[in-house]
Amino acid sequence: MNQVAKMAGVSEMTVSRVLRNVGSASPATRARVETAVRQTGYVHNRLAGSLATARSGLVGVILPSMANSVFSEVMGGINSTLARSGLQAVVGVTDYDQTTEEALVRSMLSWKPEALIVTGLEHTNEARRMLDAAAIRVIEMMDIDHPPIDIAIGLSHRAAGSETGRYLFERGYRRFGYVGDDLRKDTRARSRREGLTEFLRAVGLPPAVEIAEAEPSSLHLGKRALARLLARHPEVDVVVFSNDDMAAGGLFYCMEHSIDVPGQLGLFGFNGLEIGQAFPKPLSTIRTNRQKMGALAMEQLMISAARPNEPTVIDTGFELVPGATA
Amino acid sequence: MNQVAKMAGVSEMTVSRVLRNVGSASPATRARVETAVRQTGYVHNRLAGSLATARSGLVGVILPSMANSVFSEVMGGINSTLARSGLQAVVGVTDYDQTTEEALVRSMLSWKPEALIVTGLEHTNEARRMLDAAAIRVIEMMDIDHPPIDIAIGLSHRAAGSETGRYLFERGYRRFGYVGDDLRKDTRARSRREGLTEFLRAVGLPPAVEIAEAEPSSLHLGKRALARLLARHPEVDVVVFSNDDMAAGGLFYCMEHSIDVPGQLGLFGFNGLEIGQAFPKPLSTIRTNRQKMGALAMEQLMISAARPNEPTVIDTGFELVPGATA
DNA sequence: CTGTTAGCGCGTTCAA
DNA sequence: TTGAACGCGCTAACAG
Secondary structure (H helix, E strand, O other), X not given: OHHHHHHHOOOHHHHHHHXXXXXXXXXXXXXXXXXXXXXXXXXXXXXXXXXXXXXXXXXXXXXXXXXXXXXXXXXXXXXXXXXXXXXXXXXXXXXXXXXXXXXXXXXXXXXXXXXXXXXXXXXXXXXXXXXXXXXXXXXXXXXXXOOOOOEEXXXXXXXXXXXXXXXXXXXXXXXXXXXXXXXXXXHHHHHHHHHHHHHHHHOOOOOOEEEEOOOOXXXXXHHHHHHXXXXXXXXXXXXXXXXXXXXXXXXXXXXXXXXXXXOOOEEEOOEOOHHHHHOOXXXXXXXXXXXXXXXXXXXXXXXXXOOOOOOEEEEOOOEEEOOOOO | OHHHHHHHOXXXXXXXXXXXXXXXXXXXXXXXXXXXXXXXXXXXXXXXXHHHHOOOOEEEEEEOOOOXXXXXXXXXXXXXXXXXXXXXXXXXXXXXXXXXXXXXXXXXXXXOOOEEEEEOOOOOHHHHHHHHHOOOEXXXXXXXXXXXXXXXXXXXXXXXXXXXXXXXXXOOOOXXXXXXXXXXXXXXXXXXHHHHHHHHHHOOOOOOEEEEOOOOOOHHHHHHHHHHHHHHOOOOOEEEEOOHHHHHHHHHHHHHOOOXXXXXXXXXXXXXXXXXXXXXXXXXXXXXXHHHHHHHHHHHHHHOOOOOOOOEEEEOOOEEEOOOOO
16 A cells, blocks of 8 residues: 555555545545556555454354255355445354354454354354354344344244144144154254154154164255165155255155155155255245345344344244145 | 453463464463463454464355355365365355456455455456466366466366267267256356357257256256247257256156156256256266365465466366266 | 564544 | 554564
């Protein structure tokens, strides 16, 4: 900036003002500064700028995974709103591990972000303490089944699980099976399964017979797990999957093995991904609004930069999509 | 840090050293500092640290889209390697727009990143100038069909398109159709189509009849576009899709309309996504290695932080997966 | 093993 | 409309 100032024959302060479009500068000096910037190839240093203003314009985003399209969609929602506000995202991936999350929270906070967006409401004590102590907005996305630190945006997975049970029960299904991915890690899938189990108990049915593989969810896992479930429990008349990827795998399995869906076996997913709705028989599932979560999160940040005394909970809800598989 | 230093009865410098684990400190002072850090809830300020050391530990990543799983997979590859090196990703999304990319490049450079990872080899002149002038490593991912600024990691989409043509020609297909998404934006899909067209010309066949919709690729778009193509050109015996999402949509369409694949109509995709391989008849496609691109990119950064005189081109290749649809 | 000095590149504040 | 002085919070370099 010093160089630019010299070349333009002004002070650094004037250069700074011209570049940020604040205060006022005569058209003549403005032009000279702009020429000098171009000639020197000057690149603004936001590290120094942020240090001086104590405003980084950064937002930390901590996600469990990039492979799962659910999170990349949320990230998409965040990013599109972010860009308009002149903020930038710093991204971290936890791989569903709370210790990794804690390290990422610490690391992110050291960049003095304007806000931090994390996934879910379960964190290590230390992570919770840091988030609580940070004088910034903290948004916990995807889930609203527990009290948030500051703002929670998402849906009740417990309610979604229970609603799934109610719908299938009303359709006449009685012998429930459940196919899940790694439930130790995917706490929201676990909540949904608990909601389902609770409903079944309430109507006097036994809990769903279950296969849960210790792997991240995928189409192939859904296929394989359904095969195992049916081998062990041929009596089930409906299978609830932990999500649409798994369910789509199950649907492919049924196609390959000529299992009549939903006549012989009902299938039910979660998320409302495009893939489920592209099948000749669209998947029965629950649709959640990921884009909206991301956008709403940013909206909350715009409303107030300071954290109020009371936490905020925003329920983005869910919609049961009857489909044609259950 | 001042506070911490006072509470521990040492200088700021000692605190700094203890926190960064550099130099040496007696166990006693180390303990006192650590206690003070815990009691004050001190959070390191990397803005200041980076300014002082002139090393940000940031890597800028600029992607066309988050919705497309191809890019989130690349991002996954980058992130997993990144984390191990103590670097952090700052992410920007261009929505396939070069002007947006230029703005993002400028913005990213102002954070003084250690490296910048962008997608593809086509940029605005100004973006290219900035990338060229920045004294950091610049990685252009996904494509190697043009000379890179510094490092290109990816595959020749032209070769992939041409190989697709060769394979289908050898299988006996002669009347080619093509179904694409927005080719003005997706320059790599365009390269593949050009490679295909070139091959067809070389063997004396007419170019593929084509439907290209001005929308981002999706399963539904694939369905719709195939319907339109077949309505207009019922004579085609094979359809090449711009990618696996589109092709999967086409495959669903054929299932719904009882079109025998590959007997009556061949279908061919690109990417080797899981969805294509989950069908009862796995999709014939070309598999690319996205994770590997991300990981290799980071590896290159580790090898040398300085940009050599000669650009580097790393071909991650592709693999034709015969599948069962063409 | 520990402290002192100086400066990273900006923006705020005040004065002209 | 412009400039000078100062400080943001940290660390490199040197000294002890």
